[in-house]
Amino acid sequence: MADSVVLDPVDLRILRLLQNDARITYRDLASRVGVAPSTCLDRISRLRRSGVILGHQLRLDPAKLGRGLEALLSVQVRPHRRELVGPFVERIRALPESRSVFHLAGPDDYLVHVAVTDTADLQRLVLDEFTARREVARVETRLIFQQWECGPLLPPGPEADDQGESSGQS
Amino acid sequence: MADSVVLDPVDLRILRLLQNDARITYRDLASRVGVAPSTCLDRISRLRRSGVILGHQLRLDPAKLGRGLEALLSVQVRPHRRELVGPFVERIRALPESRSVFHLAGPDDYLVHVAVTDTADLQRLVLDEFTARREVARVETRLIFQQWECGPLLPPGPEADDQGESSGQS
DNA sequence: CGTGAAAACGTGACGCA
DNA sequence: TGCGTCACGTTTTCACG
Numbered sequence: 001m002a003d004s005v006v007l008d009p010v011d012l013r014i015l016r017l018l019q020n021d022a023r024i025t026y027r028d029l030a031s032r033v034g035v036a037p038s039t040c041l042d043r044i045s046r047l048r049r050s051g052v053i054l055g056h057q058l059r060l061d062p063a064k065l066g067r068g069l070e071a072l073l074s075v076q077v078r079p080h081r082r083e084l085v086g087p088f089v090e091r092i093r094a095l096p097e098s099r100s101v102f103h104l105a106g107p108d109d110y111l112v113h114v115a116v117t118d119t120a121d122l123q124r125l126v127l128d129e130f131t132a133r134r135e136v137a138r139v140e141t142r143l144i145f146q147q148w149e150c151g152p153l154l155p156p157g158p159e160a161d162d163q164g165e166s167s168g169q170s
Numbered sequence: 171m172a173d174s175v176v177l178d179p180v181d182l183r184i185l186r187l188l189q190n191d192a193r194i195t196y197r198d199l200a201s202r203v204g205v206a207p208s209t210c211l212d213r214i215s216r217l218r219r220s221g222v223i224l225g226h227q228l229r230l231d232p233a234k235l236g237r238g239l240e241a242l243l244s245v246q247v248r249p250h251r252r253e254l255v256g257p258f259v260e261r262i263r264a265l266p267e268s269r270s271v272f273h274l275a276g277p278d279d280y281l282v283h284v285a286v287t288d289t290a291d292l293q294r295l296v297l298d299e300f301t302a303r304r305e306v307a308r309v310e311t312r313l314i315f316q317q318w319e320c321g322p323l324l325p326p327g328p329e330a331d332d333q334g335e336s337s338g339q340s
Numbered sequence: 341c342g343t344g345a346a347a348a349c350g351t352g353a354c355g356c357a
Numbered sequence: 358t359g360c361g362t363c364a365c366g367t368t369t370t371c372a373c374g
Contacts, residue, residue, distance in 0.1 A: 341374105342373105344372100345370100346369105347368105348367105348370090349367080350365105350367075350368080351365090352366100353362105353363090354363085354364105355360105355362085356362095357358105
């Protein structure tokens with residue numbers, strides 16, 4: 001359950017195409033990959049069962065939702081003990097402004113990716129939700145100019161038929 | 171095209187449900203939201219056309235793909251001029267290990283989220299792809315212990331009928 | 341925004357290399 | 358064992374009220 005799974009070229013092509021558009025029909029997918037629909041479905045359900053495919057996610061534009069400003073917050077939680085960090089993480093995750101949270105090795109314990117409406121909103125968020133908490137020892141804020149989601153994360157496939165994709169911001 | 175879009179409660183419910191499982195059938199979605207399937211489809215295509223929905227993405231498990239170790243690399247690019255940073259970003263984005271790249275305001279110009287097989291692979295990546303480049307002045311590596319993708323990113327709906335949801339990862 | 345019908349799709353069972 | 362062909366129930370999707 002923990003280790004990696006063998007992926008043949010067909011699996012790789014399927015995953016690559018699904019990453020570009022996860023809502024493509026299995027029939028189109030099969031014809032593009034060059035196998036029969038049933039085979040394609042078979043591969044996908046196997047990939048799903050083996051845990052390679054975790055799920056399908058909708059990608060939304062934060063700017064269109066009134067969250068045109070994004071930032072990364074480096075947070076030190078002191079003392080860094082389980083009783084404190086558990087609730088801290090849960091609280092941060094529940095914020096509508098949070099996009100993702102990383103627990104890191106290093107002097108900065110957590111990195112939080114947030115999306116807010118403007119700098120006033122960011123200030124409010126930092127002051128009210130972070131520095132106001134007793135266990136938060138320090139917060140360092142860095143604005144995000146631009147952001148790119150990177151390719152398929154797939155192992156270097158033997159064939160090279162993929163195309164670039166971009167995801168900019170304001 | 172740049173500013174935010176008005177979303178009524180139906181849109182919000184649709185987006186919230188689709189974020190949990192983007193491959194739910196529109197029929198189920200419609201019945202859960204409480205509208206007819208055609209209306210549901212209408213809303214979705216409108217959201218897609220207006221740019222709120224950027225696309226559908228597959229979530230894969232990096233560990234299952236032989237990339238069980240993740241890290242954040244803070245990179246200083248000096249001198250920080252367009253002629254240098256453009257190719258730099260493109261090169262980094264093209265790495266199969268790269269998950270996302272942030273251009274930041276602050277002393278660290280870029281933050282790169284990478285997924286590698288092990289520490290040896292990480293060392294190779296840092297040495298061969300980052301510090302080996304002339305424009306890279308400094309690289310700071312932080313390992314990721316754990317990571318959480320956060321909720322719906324949806325605006326604080328005027329009504330409070332939403333239910334808790336979680337999205338964890340090893 | 342809902343209804344209904346036609347077209348397309350998902351998803352098994354079955355046979356072939 | 359794995360893949361392709363076929364067929365059925367379901368879903369998507371469009372024109373219309």
